[in-house]
Amino acid sequence: MDKFSAHVNSIICLHHTPIQHSIQGLLRIQNIFLSKGRLAKKTSVSEHSGVLFETLGGHALNWLNFAIFLPILYAVFIPFFYKKIPRIHTGWFVFPIPLVLFIYLATFIPGVANDHVFTQTVYWIPSIGINFVTYLDGLSLILALLITGVGALVILYSVYYLSMKRESLHHFYIYLLLFMGAMLGVVLSDNLMVLYLFWEMTSVSSFLLIAFWYQRDKSRYGAQKSLLITVFGGIAMLAGFIMLYAMTGTWSLRDIIGQAGELSDATLFIPAMILILLGAFTKSAQFPFHIWLPDAMEAPTPVSAYLHSATMVKAGIYLVARFTPLFGGDATWFWVVSTVGLITLFWGSFTAVRQTDLKALLAYSTISQLGMIMSMLGIGSAALYFDGGSDSFKYTSLAVLAALFHLVNHSTFKGALFMVVGIVDHETGTRDIRRLGGLMTIMPITFTFAAIGSFAMAGLPPFNGFLSKEMFFSSVLRAAELGIFNMETFGLLFPIIAWLASVLTFVYCMILVFRTFTGKYKPEKLEKNAHEAPLGMLIPPGILVSFVIVIFFFPQTLADYILNPAVQAVLPLPIETNAEYYTNITAWHGWHAPELWMTVAVVVLGSVLFLYLRKWQGVYALFPREWSFNSAYNAMLVGSEKGSQRLTGSYMTGYLGHYLAYIFVFIILSVAATIFATNGFVIDTSNDASVNLYEMILIGIIAVAAVAIIFAKSRITAIILNGVLGYMVAIFFVIFRAPDLALTQLVIETVSAALFLLCFYFLPEWKEEKISRKMKSFKLALSIGVGTLITLITLSIQGNRLFDSISVYFEDAYELAGGKNIVNAILADFRAFDTMLEILVLCIAGLGVYTLIKLTSTEGGDKRESE
Amino acid sequence: METLMALLTGLLFAVGTYMVISRNFIRIILGTAIYSHGAHLLLITMGGLKGGAAPLLGQGNDLYVDALPQALILTAIVINFGVTAFFLVLAYRSNKELGTDDLYHLRGNKDE
Numbered sequence: 001m002d003k004f005s006a007h008v009n010s011i012i013c014l015h016h017t018p019i020q021h022s023i024q025g026l027l028r029i030q031n032i033f034l035s036k037g038r039l040a041k042k043t044s045v046s047e048h049s050g051v052l053f054e055t056l057g058g059h060a061l062n063w064l065n066f067a068i069f070l071p072i073l074y075a076v077f078i079p080f081f082y083k084k085i086p087r088i089h090t091g092w093f094v095f096p097i098p099l100v101l102f103i104y105l106a107t108f109i110p111g112v113a114n115d116h117v118f119t120q121t122v123y124w125i126p127s128i129g130i131n132f133v134t135y136l137d138g139l140s141l142i143l144a145l146l147i148t149g150v151g152a153l154v155i156l157y158s159v160y161y162l163s164m165k166r167e168s169l170h171h172f173y174i175y176l177l178l179f180m181g182a183m184l185g186v187v188l189s190d191n192l193m194v195l196y197l198f199w200e201m202t203s204v205s206s207f208l209l210i211a212f213w214y215q216r217d218k219s220r221y222g223a224q225k226s227l228l229i230t231v232f233g234g235i236a237m238l239a240g241f242i243m244l245y246a247m248t249g250t251w252s253l254r255d256i257i258g259q260a261g262e263l264s265d266a267t268l269f270i271p272a273m274i275l276i277l278l279g280a281f282t283k284s285a286q287f288p289f290h291i292w293l294p295d296a297m298e299a300p301t302p303v304s305a306y307l308h309s310a311t312m313v314k315a316g317i318y319l320v321a322r323f324t325p326l327f328g329g330d331a332t333w334f335w336v337v338s339t340v341g342l343i344t345l346f347w348g349s350f351t352a353v354r355q356t357d358l359k360a361l362l363a364y365s366t367i368s369q370l371g372m373i374m375s376m377l378g379i380g381s382a383a384l385y386f387d388g389g390s391d392s393f394k395y396t397s398l399a400v401l402a403a404l405f406h407l408v409n410h411s412t413f414k415g416a417l418f419m420v421v422g423i424v425d426h427e428t429g430t431r432d433i434r435r436l437g438g439l440m441t442i443m444p445i446t447f448t449f450a451a452i453g454s455f456a457m458a459g460l461p462p463f464n465g466f467l468s469k470e471m472f473f474s475s476v477l478r479a480a481e482l483g484i485f486n487m488e489t490f491g492l493l494f495p496i497i498a499w500l501a502s503v504l505t506f507v508y509c510m511i512l513v514f515r516t517f518t519g520k521y522k523p524e525k526l527e528k529n530a531h532e533a534p535l536g537m538l539i540p541p542g543i544l545v546s547f548v549i550v551i552f553f554f555p556q557t558l559a560d561y562i563l564n565p566a567v568q569a570v571l572p573l574p575i576e577t578n579a580e581y582y583t584n585i586t587a588w589h590g591w592h593a594p595e596l597w598m599t600v601a602v603v604v605l606g607s608v609l610f611l612y613l614r615k616w617q618g619v620y621a622l623f624p625r626e627w628s629f630n631s632a633y634n635a636m637l638v639g640s641e642k643g644s645q646r647l648t649g650s651y652m653t654g655y656l657g658h659y660l661a662y663i664f665v666f667i668i669l670s671v672a673a674t675i676f677a678t679n680g681f682v683i684d685t686s687n688d689a690s691v692n693l694y695e696m697i698l699i700g701i702i703a704v705a706a707v708a709i710i711f712a713k714s715r716i717t718a719i720i721l722n723g724v725l726g727y728m729v730a731i732f733f734v735i736f737r738a739p740d741l742a743l744t745q746l747v748i749e750t751v752s753a754a755l756f757l758l759c760f761y762f763l764p765e766w767k768e769e770k771i772s773r774k775m776k777s778f779k780l781a782l783s784i785g786v787g788t789l790i791t792l793i794t795l796s797i798q799g800n801r802l803f804d805s806i807s808v809y810f811e812d813a814y815e816l817a818g819g820k821n822i823v824n825a826i827l828a829d830f831r832a833f834d835t836m837l838e839i840l841v842l843c844i845a846g847l848g849v850y851t852l853i854k855l856t857s858t859e860g861g862d863k864r865e866s867e
Numbered sequence: 868m869e870t871l872m873a874l875l876t877g878l879l880f881a882v883g884t885y886m887v888i889s890r891n892f893i894r895i896i897l898g899t900a901i902y903s904h905g906a907h908l909l910l911i912t913m914g915g916l917k918g919g920a921a922p923l924l925g926q927g928n929d930l931y932v933d934a935l936p937q938a939l940i941l942t943a944i945v946i947n948f949g950v951t952a953f954f955l956v957l958a959y960r961s962n963k964e965l966g967t968d969d970l971y972h973l974r975g976n977k978d979e
Contacts, residue, residue: 654974656895657888664884689868689916699875706882706901715893722900725879729904736911737921738937741944745907748948752900756893759955763893763962779888787881794873794909805915807933814924822922822931826938838942845949849956 064120064134064188067101068198072181075174082170090169091159098151098180105144112141113561115568119190129251135190138565142404143187143311143318145562146411150310151180153540157419158302160537161426172212172300179205183311187318192241192251199237199279202315203230206307210299222295225633229282229292237279237319243272257325257572264330273327276319277336284316286374287344290367291629297359301422304359309366309414317370317407320377321570324400328381328571338378338479342497344371349504353613354620358421358431358516361508362414365457368505369410375498376403376472379479383571395478397571401559402471404566408558409456409464409551416544417453417512420446423537424516429527433511438521443532445542447517452545458509458606459502459599464551466599472498473595499598506606507613514610661782668785671793681792684799695735702728715760723753740823872912879905892958892968896951903947907940 074097081093108118122132136144155176162169182205185198204227211223241251247266248256256263263269280286285293296308307313320337327333348368355361380400386393423446424439425431440447452463459469476498480491523529532538551558609616651662675681705724712718726749733742771779813825827835879901886898914936920926922934962968 655890656970657890660888664888683870685870688870689918691868691871695868695871699871702875703878706879709897709901710882710885718893718897722897725901725904729908732908733911736916737919737932738911738940739921739923741911741937741940744941744944748944752948752951755952755955756896759959760893762959763968779885782888783881783885786884787877787879789877790880790905790909791873791877794876794912795870797913798869798873805933805935807931807935810934811922811924811931820924822924822934823937823941826934827941831938834938834942838945841946842949845953848953852953852956852960 062118062120063104064118064136065122065132067104068132068134068181068185068188070101070181071097071177071184075177075181078173078177079170086164089159089164090173091155091162094173094177095152095155095159097177098148098155101184102145102148102152105141105148108136108141109561112136112138112565115565124194129191130193131191132194133190133252134188135254136188137569138562138567139318139321139404139569140187142408142562142566143314144184146314146408147180147183147187147311150306150411150415150544151176153415153543154302154306154310154419157305157422157537157540158300160534161302161422162300172209175205175208175212176303176306179209179307179312183315186315190253192244192253192256195253196234196238196241199283199315200231200234202312203227203234203283206230206296206312209303209307210296212300212303213298216298218295219298222292222298226292226296229289233279233282233289236275236282240272240275240279243268243275247272253322260326263326269327269330270332273323273330273333274336276323276327277333280316280319281340282316283319284313284370284374285344285367286316286340286371287347287367288629290344290348291633293367294360294363295630297357297363301359301418301425304362305415305418305422308363309418310411313366313370314407314411317373317377317403320374321400321403321566324377324381324570325384325572329384334378334382336378337381338375338494341371341373341375341378342494342501344368345375346371346497346501346504349501349508352508353504353511354617355508356433358424358433358436358512359418361433361512362417362421365505365508366410366414368501369406369414369457372472372498372501373403373406373410375494376400376406376475377570379475379494380570382479392478392481395475397567398471399475399479400570401563401567402468402475404563404570405471405555405559406465406468408563409468409548412544412547412551413453413456413463413465416449416541416548417457419537419541419544420450420453423533423541426537427528427531427533430525433515435522435525436516437519438517440517442521443517445538446533447513449538449541449545450517451513452548453541454509454513456548458506459602462552463548464555465548467552467555469502470595470599473502473598474593477594495598499602502598502602503606503609506602507610510606510610511613661778664782664786668782668789671789675792675796680800681796682799683795687798687801698728698731698735715763715765719753719756719760722756723749726752738823740821868916869912872908872916876905876909876912879908890970892962892970895970896954896958899954900951903943903951907943910936910940910943 074094078090078094081088082090085093111118118134118136120134124131155173158172158176162172179202182198182201186195186202189195189198207223207227210226211219213219244256245251247263247268248259250256282289293308293313297304299308324333345368348364348366348371352361352364352368355364376399380396380398380403383393383396383400386396421431423443424436427443428436428439430436456463456465459465473495476495479494651658702725705721705728709718709721709725712721726745730742730745730749733739733745807822810822810826810830813819813822813829817825817829819825819829883898883902883905886894886901889895889898914933916932919930919932920928922931922937958968961973965973967973
């Protein structure tokens, strides 16, 4: 017992010592509570890591790492609940997890609002600097609260949405919990490698969730597509992370951002930026990587609501926001992020209008809204370029605030809309707009939610989308006036594209509400008799839409507690300048504000376009399906498959001769190139032994016999010629004073010749090879090449003797081994191990020959062989 | 002598290569046999062909030829014989089972 407590004490002691190195296998936890106090704010960004370290006793109760692992660990118990307690819907057992995590994370709000950050370290691979380091600041907190909050609502919703009898719920909730833990890991990790780990975990769990109904072809197609695209981006991002590591020598995000100013001239700076952006764009479904999102709609609706609107697609947004302090302020970053965002915004809203499936419409609207957030982050990154206090700074930093504000808003209304569509699907059996209509009176509550969500998305008051859209307009309008990054040239396009996209957004929002809920009720086209959803299903969207309204009326509370600390994380600037942008989020900009008139124009033109939709829908025929990005993706997939098949088929012919030709050509080219590159070829005949006539004749015989084998008309000639070769070699051994070799060679040549003859008796007659003259000359060239190469190498070695032989040692054979025959002494004494294995080779060959001859595969023999 | 032997082994390797790239099983085995002759001659040549007595002690001689390459070649000859024997029986057996010794026909099944 004493020993045990001593051990515990030692662990506790370790907690309090600053640890540099770690002993493997011992899990240690280090909690740090950092105060980014007002004093520290005066220091510049590069001294970021030098801020006050205060380890407060009370506040050290910090279980951030555990919060990440709780859902993942809890997933282990899901099958138990599913199998042992089948009467209760498994979702009820899952529901407390995100709720508890939400409450736990909410306790950090006051700390974060006071500019504190929290971090905790659990050592994993300290020797290469990879540890589970969590880092909670305003930006992480927003996403963590969304993940757990929307997560809890989605699980509640799924309890009513998924049938207990028909669905394999344990799979569903395991995947969902894995996803939740991974997503928390992404937003809370400070270590880039760990961030990447969780990033790929979200891809994989999303893949599993999309293919939840794996019996359907479309689900599998969608899952595969999303996995391919997001993992492609993930790998690119990993490469970017490694480049960052190469530049900075640390995996820690905070430390890397701390070095921000010093990195911008590094050669790897731009490649790392582009690769990381690839990761962010694929995950957040930005143009042209947006194509996986609509296909991911084959997932159950709770999954679509959770992953593909509120959380996973925001991972890319998070990444861009997170890296803004590092890359922002650079023209490349500004242009890439804001233009890709704007293109996505426009293309998403444009394509959403043509959709007939409600979920596809929502998918494209998600793409469009993500593009909007992305473009605002791009514009906001320019703020790092200005000194605080200037007007440009004020408006560009406003863009960041708008982006984060819209991030929250979008999660609320899009989550609610997906749930509403799920309810419609659940209660009518279809999501096709053409078959729906007139559900307003039948499903009044659902209709209310849909209307609130859609109007918020369209940017109408009194909903939160209005506020963020107004801020969006202000920031694009001011961006057009920026005097940097050549904004003079294309700057005007920013507000125009943004405004057009808003008009289209308004149109599809109206389609969503009015085509589904007004018009004529068509019961004959529906699979079920429509009726209002059960209460439990209505609660989660109800909570979300109430947020939509509450945020409109009290935006400042949200801004003070959560958004401003997050802006502080994205634009880490001294506190005095920050006071400048602590502007109030207001619904009313006054009659003179252009934003107001832009919104009015959006509503007017949007309504006109919606009413005359049929008239102008022909525009979409200009973009036929064959030219879509989907068909490009499919063509790429099929093309790469066919291409690689063709490539492999072109050289993997199945003919031994071809493969040997590749090998020989490669050997000739590589060795010859090496010889000539190193000037290794030497001819030195000074050490040659003398030649007498007798030897000349022998060499002549061998040469003639060898060449004659090629031209042998019958196989018996060939065998005899081969025998001649063998015996001549034996005679050479005699001349070269190798009696043992000569003896062995004679015997073995005789036995081999006998074997050849024996075998030939059973083989078909030797035929003339019918090959083309071209092929024959190629063979000849190849053979001459190989022969020349061997000669060249031999001569070069001959001319490059480096040291004398060690055989003098073996000449003491009699003293050392008691034998007078040196060769035999070597074989049986000095190097007897070789001989033993050579005997083994003979044994194996003998056994092989025996089995080949004895085991016949007649009808019954097949069976014996397989036994 | 060494230069001549280098040319000779080059020739043997050329012939071996020509034989090995063919569609007839037996030609290939003969090719490997020629390769092995070439390799053995190459080994002994590399050991040096300068005169000297056979590596047998007690013959009243001071200078011996290098014994180490001879031991290596002896090992190689035996291993080569084992492989050739197995190879020949394989040819016999595959011809018996599949009815051909033409490598253009021995390309596996379509569904492989």
